[in-house]
Amino acid sequence: MKRILLQQRGRILKMTTLALGTSMSSAENLLAKWMSLLPDEKRECVASLKPAWIDRWTNDWMQFAYGHQRPPEITVGGKPWTTWLILGGRGSGKTRAGAEWVRHIALKNKAARIALIGETEHDVREVMIEGVSGLLHVHARDERPLWIPSRRRLEWPNGAGAQAFSAEDPESLRGPQFSAAWADEIAKWRHAEATFDMLQFGLRLGVQPRQVVTTTPRPIALLKRLIADPATVLARAGTRENKWHLSPAFIDTVFARYGGTRTGRQELDGEIIEQRADALWSRAQIESCRVKAAPPLTRIVVAVDPPASSTKRADARGLVAAGRAENGMFDRRRHRVRAFAGRLGAEGDRAVAAAGGGRAHRGGQSGRRHGARGSRGGR
Ligand SMILES: Nc1ncnc2c1ncn2[C@@H]1O[C@H](COP(=O)(O)OP(=O)(O)OP(=O)(O)O)[C@@H](O)[C@H]1O
Numbered sequence: 001m002k003r004i005l006l007q008q009r010g011r012i013l014k015m016t017t018l019a020l021g022t023s024m025s026s027a028e029n030l031l032a033k034w035m036s037l038l039p040d041e042k043r044e045c046v047a048s049l050k051p052a053w054i055d056r057w058t059n060d061w062m063q064f065a066y067g068h069q070r071p072p073e074i075t076v077g078g079k080p081w082t083t084w085l086i087l088g089g090r091g092s093g094k095t096r097a098g099a100e101w102v103r104h105i106a107l108k109n110k111a112a113r114i115a116l117i118g119e120t121e122h123d124v125r126e127v128m129i130e131g132v133s134g135l136l137h138v139h140a141r142d143e144r145p146l147w148i149p150s151r152r153r154l155e156w157p158n159g160a161g162a163q164a165f166s167a168e169d170p171e172s173l174r175g176p177q178f179s180a181a182w183a184d185e186i187a188k189w190r191h192a193e194a195t196f197d198m199l200q201f202g203l204r205l206g207v208q209p210r211q212v213v214t215t216t217p218r219p220i221a222l223l224k225r226l227i228a229d230p231a232t233v234l235a236r237a238g239t240r241e242n243k244w245h246l247s248p249a250f251i252d253t254v255f256a257r258y259g260g261t262r263t264g265r266q267e268l269d270g271e272i273i274e275q276r277a278d279a280l281w282s283r284a285q286i287e288s289c290r291v292k293a294a295p296p297l298t299r300i301v302v303a304v305d306p307p308a309s310s311t312k313r314a315d316a317r318g319l320v321a322a323g324r325a326e327n328g329m330f331d332r333r334r335h336r337v338r339a340f341a342g343r344l345g346a347e348g349d350r351a352v353a354a355a356g357g358g359r360a361h362r363g364g365q366s367g368r369r370h371g372a373r374g375s376r377g378g379r
């Protein structure tokens with residue numbers, strides 16, 4: 001209701017004014033009036049609204065949508081977009097925006113075939129379909145699709161359909177084809193690249209297949225790639241932008257506790273935070289030491305931090321090769337460090353060790369190799 005009162009459109013103001021029994025004509029005054037009512041008076045006021053008005057208001061999403069929730073027209077370059085990427089803080093209205101966009105697509109086009117992809121099967125069902133901002137909730141009763149859990153399908157009365165997928169199983173996207181897709185919380189997906197790639201191969205129906213991606217950001221390669229893509233339109237929003245629909249206690253608590261912190265900047269402001277607060281070396285420090293070619297090095301040490309297992313879910317492997325410049329100085333400019341962290345097998349270790357050994361040879365001395373977690377033998 002607060003939101004209705006805040007609408008700047010004349011039609012809404014007029015109707016609300018009537019219901020509140022006031023001649024006030026500005027949204028702020030109406031809100032003040034509304035806030036001054038006792039709970040019973042508020043109930044009476046809402047009860048006096050004609051059901052047709054309420055239906056119209058609640059179903060007309062564009063009356064309520066914030067800027068970041070309105071589907072864009074074109075990309076920054078003036079071309080039609082393929083990906084609408086909504087990066088937002090917690091509770092900023094990302095899921096609602098995704099669900100409303102799918103609703104719009106399905107109601108407009110009876111031939112729509114839509115993919116719904118969440119972090120897990122549970123998330124697709126509990127958040128994207130049955131959740132408070134989910135698809136079933138955002139539809140009016142007479143337009144609501146039928147959810148068939150056993151087939152993980154949504155079927156609209158007009159013939160449009162959507163299929164639910166889990167990002168834990170990228171291969172399940174092999175086969176079906178779609179005219180639109182909604183991907184929720186991709187920054188949390190376990191197989192983000194593989195699942196997203198599989199989706200792209202199936203997004204091939206209709207004149208302009210499109211996808212909306214809604215997520216609280218994290219510094220993952222897929223997000224950076226999407227942001228850099230000229231066919232992407234990026235929308236951003238912080239938690240506070242949706243404060244009218246979140247508990248004031250929640251807003252006060254989370255901002256008091258996390259406001260300005262690294263966690264707060266990511267989870268509340270929706271920023272991509274590259275830097276760990278507890279990092280020993282900042283990215284800027286590393287960048288300032290970068291050189292095109294290392295000078296002759298007198299001693300090279302290669303260290304490996306291996307993961308405990310080699311399964312798909314194993315941690316990243318850390319590799320570093322460090323060398324000392326010929327004059328023996330060991331300062332920031334002369335101490336050259338090459339580092340890598342990733343999922344490489346034993347070949348990766350051997351490659352980096354070989355790189356270290358090669359430089360040592362050029363520097364005229366033998367290199368030494370040891371493991372960061374215990375020695376792997378020297379030479
Ligand atoms: N424009 C809006 N008008 C009315 N209610 C809204 C609007 N946008 C969001 N909401 C409501 O605000 C609440 C939070 O929205 P939503 O669940 O979409 O946030 P979210 O960003 O997906 O949150 P999370 O980070 O937890 O996934 C929901 O109750 C949703 O229906």
Ligand SMILES: [Mg+2]
Nearest residue numbers: 094095096127
């Ligand atoms: Mg959400």
